[in-house]
Amino acid sequence: SYVLTQPPSLSVAPGQTAKISCGENNIGTQSVHWYQQRPGQAPVLVVYDDRHRPPGISERFSGSNSGNTATLTIRGVEAGDEADYYCQVWDSSTDQRVFGTGTQVTVL
Amino acid sequence: QIHLVESGGGLVKPGGSLRLSCAASGFPFSDYYVSWIRQAPGKGLEWLSYISRTSTTIKYADSVKGRFTVSRDNAKKSVSLQMNSLRVEDTAIYYCARDIWTDETNYFDYWGQGTLVTVSS
Numbered sequence: 719s720y721v722l723t724q725p726p727s728l729s730v731a732p733g734q735t736a737k738i739s740c741g742e743n744n745i746g747t748q749s750v751h752w753y754q755q756r757p758g759q760a761p762v763l764v765v766y767d768d769r770h771r772p773p774g775i776s777e778r779f780s781g782s783n784s785g786n787t788a789t790l791t792i793r794g795v796e797a798g799d800e801a802d803y804y805c806q807v808w809d810s811s812t813d814q815r816v817f818g819t820g821t822q823v824t825v826l
Numbered sequence: 827q828i829h830l831v832e833s834g835g836g837l838v839k840p841g842g843s844l845r846l847s848c849a850a851s852g853f854p855f856s857d858y859y860v861s862w863i864r865q866a867p868g869k870g871l872e873w874l875s876y877i878s879r880t881s882t883t884i885k886y887a888d889s890v891k892g893r894f895t896v897s898r899d900n901a902k903k904s905v906s907l908q909m910n911s912l913r914v915e916d917t918a919i920y921y922c923a924r925d926i927w928t929d930e931t932n933y934f935d936y937w938g939q940g941t942l943v944t945v946s947s
Contacts, residue, residue: 749931753871760921760937761871772935804871808931813885815861815873815925815932 720809722818729824730795738821740788740805748807750788752781756801764803765790792823800825828852828936830922835941838912846907846941848922856880856900859925861934862907864918864943872918876925876932877905890916912945919943 723741730736740750750768753761763772765781768788778793792799805818834846848860861876875886875896884896895908905922919942923934 749933751931751933753934755871760939761934762937763933763935766926766933766935767931802870806871806933810930813883814887815876817863817871817873820870 719812719814720807720816722805722807722816724803724805724818724821726819727822727824729826730792731826732795732797734795736792736795736799736823738790738792738803738805738823740790740818741786742807743786745786745788745807746784748783750781750783751806752779752790753804753806754799754801755804756798761804795823795825797825799823828924830924830936830938832920832922832938832941835920835943837944837946839947840912840914840945842912842945843908843910844912844943846909846920846922846943848905848907848938850903850905850924853924855903859927859932860898860905861923861925862894862896862905863921863923863934863937864916865921865940866915866918869918874920875907876927878927909943912943914945917943917945 752765754764755761764779768783769781780791829851831849862874877896893911898905919940921940924936
C-alpha cells in the first residue's frame with residue numbers, strides 16, 4: 719500500500735516560492751491531488767490530477783509529478799498561504815484513498 | 827452553491843455507538859460518490875470509507891472495517907456513517923466529502939465543515 723511521505727514543515731518568506739514534496743515509489747505513474755487546510759478549517763482542493771487547478775484557486779498554485787516525487791509549488795507566497803498541505807492518491811490495488819503525511823507551511 | 831453539512835457528533839464512551847449524517851445540497855447528489863475522512867486532534871487526514879452512487883460499491887479503511895458502516899439515501903440527499911465499538915483513538919473531526927471518481931483516480935472537491943466525535947470515559 720502507499721505511504722506518501724511529505725516534509726513535516728516548511729518555512730518561507732513572503733513573496734518567495736514554496737515547494738512541497740510528496741514521495742512514493744513510482745508516484746509519477748499516479749494522479750496526485752493536493753489540499754490546503756488552514757487552521758480550524760476544512761481542507762480545500764487546490765490541485766487535482768497532478769497539475770490542474772479548480773475554479774477559484776490562485777494561479778500561484780501549481781503542481782508537477784514525475785518519478786518518485788510529486789510537488790506542489792506556491793509562487794509569491796502570502797500570509798494567507800500559511801496552512802497544512804496534504805497530497806492524496808488513489809490506491810488501485812486496494813481501491814482505497816490515501817493521504818500524505820502533511821506539511822505545515824509557515825510564512826515568516 | 828454546493829454544501830455538505832455533517833451532524834451527529836458528540837461525546838460517547840468507549841465501546842459505544844454513534845451515527846453521523848452528511849446532508850448535501852446544490853448538486854445532483856445521486857451522481858456522485860461520497861467519502862468520510864477524519865482528523866484526530868493535531869494529526870493528519872485519514873480516509874475512512876466511500877460509497878458509490880447507488881451504494882453498489884462500499885470500501886473501508888482497515889482501521890474501521892467491521893466497526894463502521896456507511897449508507898446513503900439518494901432521495902434525502904444524505905449519507906450516514908454508523909460507528910460501533912468506538913475506541914478512544916476514534917476521537918477526531920469527521921468530514922464528509924464529495925468524491926470525484928474516474929476510472930483511474932479520485933479526489934475530493936467539496937468538503938463539509940466536520941463534526942467532532944470524542945470517545946472518552
